[in-house]
Amino acid sequence: MTASADRACRVTRTIPAPPEAVFRAWTEPDRIRHWSCPPGGTIRDSRVDLVPGGAYRLLIEAEGGTLHTAFGVYREVDPPNRLVYTWDWEEPESAVGETLVTVEFVVAGASTEVVVAHEGFPVAEAAEGHRLGWTWSLERLEGLFR
Numbered sequence: 001m002t003a004s005a006d007r008a009c010r011v012t013r014t015i016p017a018p019p020e021a022v023f024r025a026w027t028e029p030d031r032i033r034h035w036s037c038p039p040g041g042t043i044r045d046s047r048v049d050l051v052p053g054g055a056y057r058l059l060i061e062a063e064g065g066t067l068h069t070a071f072g073v074y075r076e077v078d079p080p081n082r083l084v085y086t087w088d089w090e091e092p093e094s095a096v097g098e099t100l101v102t103v104e105f106v107v108a109g110a111s112t113e114v115v116v117a118h119e120g121f122p123v124a125e126a127a128e129g130h131r132l133g134w135t136w137s138l139e140r141l142e143g144l145f146r
Contacts, residue, residue, distance in 0.1 A: 008119035009131035013138035015112045017145040019105040022112045023080035025144055026103065032058065035140035038133055039063075052077055056085065068094055072101075080105050087118065096126045114138060 015022050025031040027050050033043040040063030048056045051074065058070045072086035083103045089095050099120040106113040116134050121127040 006124040007121040007127050008117065009121075009127045009134065010118075011116045011131060011134040011138060013114050013142055014108055015114055015138075015142050015145055016110070017112060018110070019080040019107055019112045021145070022114060022141070023083075023105050025141060026083065026105075026114075027079075031144070034144055036060075036137050037062075037140075038136040039140070050074060050077055067091075072098075075100075096121055099130075114141070 017025075025035065027048060029046040029048050032046045032048070036046070036058060037043055037060045042061050043058055044061050044067075045057070045059040047058075048054075050056075054074050054077075056070075056072060056074065060068045060070065062068060069090035070087060071090055072088060074083065074085045076082060076084035081104065083101075085101050087099045087101045088097060097120070099118060102117045102119075104113075104115040106115065116138070118127070118130050118134065121130070
């Protein structure tokens with residue numbers, strides 16, 4: 001693995017729903033609250049301005065009560081095919097610097113293959129932690145459609 005490759009992660013999951021439904025679940029605040037955090041956590045607040053240059057903010061309460069705030073700006077919005085947005089954490093102890101998330105929603109028969117590529121981490125450990133987070137979140141997203 002190259003130095004830059006170990007500072008990125010890629011996670012895929014097949015969701016049993018069409019791309020339009022999965023894209024809405026990914027981008028609508030009321031739906032985001034049901035899946036976009038690891039098990040045991042909850043989304044206390046989600047705000048989305050789904051246009052290029054628009055911001056989003058997710059207030060996540062982890063198991064045990066610790067708060068984490070993910071935020072960023074949408075760079076590309078192509079419903080229901082693709083999203084590109086920046087990502088970081090507001091809390092100084094969690095911040096990794098601005099990273100980039102690309103999500104593709106690919107037709108897979110009656111399902112959607114969701115491909116998340118998250119890049120630009122300062123160290124490999126941060127990429128690995130986010131890979132685990134995306135894996136857990138995609139499991140929860142799939143659960144919305146079962």
